[in-house]
Amino acid sequence: MSGQNDRNSDRRNDRASDRRDGRGRQRGAARSQGSGHRSAAAPSQRRRGSDPARAVAYDVLRQVDGSDAYANLVLPPMLRSRSITGRDAGFATELAYGTLRMRGRHDAVIARCVDRHLDKIDPPVLDLLRLGTHQLTAMRVPNHAAVSETVGLAREKVGAGAAQFVNAVLRSVARTPVDEWLLAVGDAARATGGEDERLSVLESHPRWITRALRESLVAAGRPAEETEDLLRADNAAPRVTLVVRPGLPVERELAEIGGPKADRTPGTSGDGAPRSAPDGPSGPAGARRSPRTAAVVSTAAGRWAPTARVLEGGDPGALTGVREGSIGVQDEGSQLVTLAFLAAEIEGPDERWLDLCAGPGGKAALLAAVAGERGARVVANEVQPHRTDLVHRALSAVMADAVEDVRTGDGRAAGTTEPGAYDRVLLDAPCTGLGALRRRPESRWRRTPSDVGTLTALQGELLRSALAAVRPGGMVGYVTCSPHLAETRFVVDDVLRGRDDVERVDAAAAVRQVVREAGGEEIELSDRSDVQLWPHLHGTDAMHLTLLRRR
Ligand SMILES: C[S@@+](CC[C@H](N)C(=O)[O-])C[C@H]1O[C@@H](n2cnc3c(N)ncnc32)[C@H](O)[C@@H]1O
Numbered sequence: 298m299s300g301q302n303d304r305n306s307d308r309r310n311d312r313a314s315d316r317r318d319g320r321g322r323q324r325g326a327a328r329s330q331g332s333g334h335r336s337a338a339a340p341s342q343r344r345r346g347s348d349p350a351r352a353v354a355y356d357v358l359r360q361v362d363g364s365d366a367y368a369n370l371v372l373p374p375m376l377r378s379r380s381i382t383g384r385d386a387g388f389a390t391e392l393a394y395g396t397l398r399m400r401g402r403h404d405a406v407i408a409r410c411v412d413r414h415l416d417k418i419d420p421p422v423l424d425l426l427r428l429g430t431h432q433l434t435a436m437r438v439p440n441h442a443a444v445s446e447t448v449g450l451a452r453e454k455v456g457a458g459a460a461q462f463v464n465a466v467l468r469s470v471a472r473t474p475v476d477e478w479l480l481a482v483g484d485a486a487r488a489t490g491g492e493d494e495r496l497s498v499l500e501s502h503p504r505w506i507t508r509a510l511r512e513s514l515v516a517a518g519r520p521a522e523e524t525e526d527l528l529r530a531d532n533a534a535p536r537v538t539l540v541v542r543p544g545l546p547v548e549r550e551l552a553e554i555g556g557p558k559a560d561r562t563p564g565t566s567g568d569g570a571p572r573s574a575p576d577g578p579s580g581p582a583g584a585r586r587s588p589r590t591a592a593v594v595s596t597a598a599g600r601w602a603p604t605a606r607v608l609e610g611g612d613p614g615a616l617t618g619v620r621e622g623s624i625g626v627q628d629e630g631s632q633l634v635t636l637a638f639l640a641a642e643i644e645g646p647d648e649r650w651l652d653l654c655a656g657p658g659g660k661a662a663l664l665a666a667v668a669g670e671r672g673a674r675v676v677a678n679e680v681q682p683h684r685t686d687l688v689h690r691a692l693s694a695v696m697a698d699a700v701e702d703v704r705t706g707d708g709r710a711a712g713t714t715e716p717g718a719y720d721r722v723l724l725d726a727p728c729t730g731l732g733a734l735r736r737r738p739e740s741r742w743r744r745t746p747s748d749v750g751t752l753t754a755l756q757g758e759l760l761r762s763a764l765a766a767v768r769p770g771g772m773v774g775y776v777t778c779s780p781h782l783a784e785t786r787f788v789v790d791d792v793l794r795g796r797d798d799v800e801r802v803d804a805a806a807a808v809r810q811v812v813r814e815a816g817g818e819e820i821e822l823s824d825r826s827d828v829q830l831w832p833h834l835h836g837t838d839a840m841h842l843t844l845l846r847r848r
Pocket residue numbers: 631653654655656657658659660661678679680681684706707708709725726727728
């Protein structure tokens with residue numbers, strides 16, 4: 298298209314975008330003619346320039362790229378400070394997180410529309426191209442709104458010259474239908490690197506991660522073809538799951554979440570009626586609707602853990618229970634492995650438990666809540682002082698008797714300084730987090746294969762320490778939120794090699810017991826004694842659990 302045509306088309310687009318709101322939704326005639334609701338702000342204070350939601354997404358991308366920030370830590374306060382709420386907040390979140398997750402695929406598309414290597418494009422300009430490409434290929438934003446709003450943002454952020462470049466590239470992206478783009482970049486990737494490369498580009502994962510996930514799936518007895526489902530699950534926003542910490546909630550808090558977990562009598566629905574068939578009137582299997590209507594948020598029972606409630610609507614931050622700590626936000630897989638660790642039986646006293654790597658305290662709070670019920674005590678240890686503070690906060694609602702100590706220390710020393718001092722030790726090890734990629738949109742691009750080597754060395758040292766800190770007959774739970782074989786099976790095999798004072802315990806049986814007692818559906822696990830959960834199969838993070846008993 299000639300420059301003149303581009304400019305004419307620009308003007309047409311500008312006119313078109315006048316009749317649409319920032320999301321690309323058609324505005325009503327009265328509204329666009331100015332007779333609709335207007336803000337009380339003076340004209341000079343009304344929106345000028347770029348759309349605030351897109352501006353937030355851009356600022357998040359810049360902080361992630363320029364300051365190594367974590368998107369999930371940067372975005373919520375930014376939305377709050379700019380008073381962006383409701384659908385606008387939802388749009389900004391999908392745009393920021395989605396663009397970060399799908400960066401690999403978007404870059405493959407952008408690369409075919411520019412005449413230079415992407416390294417040669419200024420990072421802020423490249424981020425604008427990614428934002429525009431995400432709207433054009435992965436969101437239901439009309440092409441003209443996606444282009445004109447992103448170009449408007451570009452004018453504001455990087456100047457008119459670079460905005461022209463953004464305009465030209467995004468128009469080029471918009472000219473080809475999405476299916477054709479996917480076919481083109483997929484075929485090109487397959488031609489250079491085979492099926493792994495095609496999947497990696499289309500599902501936007503670094504190739505080494507695709508390979509590692511496929512190997513872990515196959516080792517867990519799953520078909521290699523499931524890799525695609527797993528990668529797709531990493532690209533979907535996870536549902537928010539609450540943990541209702543046992544023994545703590547009072548009636549008011551249960552009412553706030555729209556239905557007490559106490560109603561989860563095995564074999565009945567949430568209101569005590571017989572359980573309906575999966576996907577029957579009560580919704581998907583296990584998702585029983587609450588009978589209460591005046592709740593602050595709407596939730597359904599989790600699929601596996603008796604403590605889990607899946608958020609269906611509302612802001613968990615508005616819950617008294619979340620503010621006071623009797624309810625938390627926690628992946629259901631994390632809840633399940635923690636409860637399974639506690640369900641595995643040990644002989645003798647079961648009174649003193651250690652959480653060796655406790656920060657920020659999600660599992661420690663669940664451990665301590667159960668400890669309160671069982672008359673046990675928890676010591677929570679964390680190496681980073683600022684994360685120890687978070688553990689203190691997470692434990693704020695737990696019965697004081699249930700928490701013996703919260704301390705800052707190197708978990709590798711526990712086995713030497715406190716040998717045989719605990720009945721149970723949970724090691725939720727620092728790991729690559731490859732099992733929680735859906736939660737941390739940028740992390741797949743930050744992690745490198747060399748992280749695996751560094752972390753596995755640390756994991757091995759921590760596991761040796763955990764095994765020394767537990768008494769003979771006591772239980773160690775080795776947990777990671779990574780399914781990478783090097784961080785799971787190989788670390789455990791390596792530590793146990795040549796030792797006859799440790800036996801493996803059937804973690805799968807412990808998980809099944811928790812699920813059964815909660816009245817959940819049958820859980821699909823491999824026939825191994827260790828447990829690997831999967832986002833595409835279980836709807837949880839890919840948590841790993843190995844249980845080990847000291848002889
Ligand atoms: C996977 S996170 C634990 C998550 C936590 N269990 C929860 O559920 O909230 C691992 C933690 O181990 C901590 N860590 C790393 N090296 C450690 C060490 N040598 N000793 C103790 N903690 C360590 C990290 O700072 C991080 O907070």
